[in-house]
Amino acid sequence: MNYSKRVSSMQSSPIRKLSPFEEAAKKNGIKVYHLNIGQPDIKTPSDFFYAVKNFNNDVLEYCPSQGIPELVSAIQNYYLNYDIKFDKDEILVTNGGSEALLFAIMAVCDPNDNILTPEPFYTNYLGFTQAANVNIVPITTTAEDGFRLPSKEYITSKINSNTKAILLTNPSNPTGTVYTKDEVKMISEIALKHNLWIISDEVYREFIYDDSIYTSFGNIDEVNDRVIIIDSISKRYSACGARIGSIASKNKNLISQILKLCQSRLCVSTLDQIGAVDLYNTPVSYFNNIKDEYNKRRDVLYNELMKVNGVVCKKPHGAFYILAKLPIEDAEDFAIWMLSKFNRNNETVMICPAEGFYSTKNLGENEIRLAYILNEKDLKRAAQILKEGLEEYIK
Incomplete structure (x- = not known):
């Protein structure tokens, strides 16, 4: 049977592409910190x-x-x-x-x-x-x-x-x-x-x-x-x-x-x-508290990331994402390596390769998107693991 060109030409979600590697890591007893998807942990009102x-x-x-x-x-x-x-x-x-x-x-x-x-x-x-x-x-x-x-x-x-x-x-x-x-x-x-x-x-x-x-x-x-x-x-x-x-x-x-x-x-x-x-009737104070929380999270993740030589990233001023260029050739390979080959005390980090956020061929191959949607304690740990993993991968 044939499928339409419309559906055949569509790309699968690059955000969810690495799920099999995540599942394998968890089966092996590895805790995975998720920085790959924009699912906030903030409580719904x-x-x-x-x-x-x-x-x-x-x-x-x-x-x-x-x-x-x-x-x-x-x-x-x-x-x-x-x-x-x-x-x-x-x-x-x-x-x-x-x-x-x-x-x-x-x-x-x-x-x-x-x-x-x-x-x-x-x-x-x-x-x-x-x-x-x-x-x-x-x-x-x-x-x-x-x-x-x-x-x-x-x-x-x-x-x-x-x-x-x-x-x-x-x-x-x-x-x-x-x-x-x-x-x-x-x-x-x-x-x-x-x-x-x-x-x-x-x-x-x-x-x-x-x-x-x-x-x-x-x-x-x-x-x-x-x-x-x-x-x-x-x-x-x-x-x-x-x-x-x-x-x-x-x-x-x-x-x-x-x-x-x-x-x-x-x-x-x-x-x-x-x-x-x-x-929609939620008071403005709700957003003030959330903004303060995301601001702290952004700084935790950004500051740790910038400790690695060769990372290119200007501090973002909105949403809850960081997109950074890394001193590597293949961000997808790095993301898979983090899930399958690297851990600290049985903990690792899941990131999102950025190539899927571009339509121009070959752009984004050495970039990652990170979502700072974890609580501050978990994010500090995830940021440290990511830094150590990146440094080891570069070596």
Whole structure:
């Protein structure tokens, strides 16, 4: 039997690729510290579970394809905290940020169209575009430059008649880069001049450190007819399993078009939406405590990593990831070696090779992404093991 070119061409998740080596290590009695995946250990606010447990309708019915009114309203109020005003018919609830991204791409691109995105990028961007038969055109950034955006001239040189959108994560997964207001304005100017959509993935909006200034594309009035904001409760409220995301845009016609896609999958889980309503009402103090915790974790991991000669990495200012260039040739081989050949007192670390975060061939082969999602004690231990393992591997 034959399979479609669409599914055959899709890459498997590079984040989960090394799972067999992890499982083998655990069977051999090795404790594995996970720095490979962005699954926070922060407790999900209890209001989510309380709201779900207190749902007592006799029938669990379909809900509106747009999302339940209470959640749409809660999302509206949330954006007001960032001086962004959306009407109710400018918001759609989705099955996680993943569906929001896929629907946005499907709504603005035809098969064989192009989307520009800075690389390294969230690896599933490649999966979403491949599923829609859309091409990613990378805007290459480098560790040496802190993964800052290149010049306007370089970016515009990537645009052709098939280019329909620019896709960015701000703050970035996998680099932790927070784009400056000047960078956000530059992208806005490019989108205006070349009549492009801006798909702005802002799921890490709350996680900004070192007094860095966060600027949403939703705050740039000149482009509000072409900005599509992708959002999610997964990382913000440590509720990855709830699968609640959203699309928001001041372009009402676009929202009405994407609603057709929402209708085709009927609706998002009613119970998860009910829990999400209370998450969006979580007090700001919740984020203040979490930011302090992630800030300490970042410093622990970064400082240990930078003790190794030859590591190239600027301190990231957002999200909860570090992407570092190592003085080695093959990060995947190093990751497998850490799981199968190296341990300290029967403990080792699982990392994520960064090649899968690039679409340009051979880039990222000597880079890794680390997620600082462990408690401070475990992270200190994991960082020490990683440092010692890297030093031994280099020898």
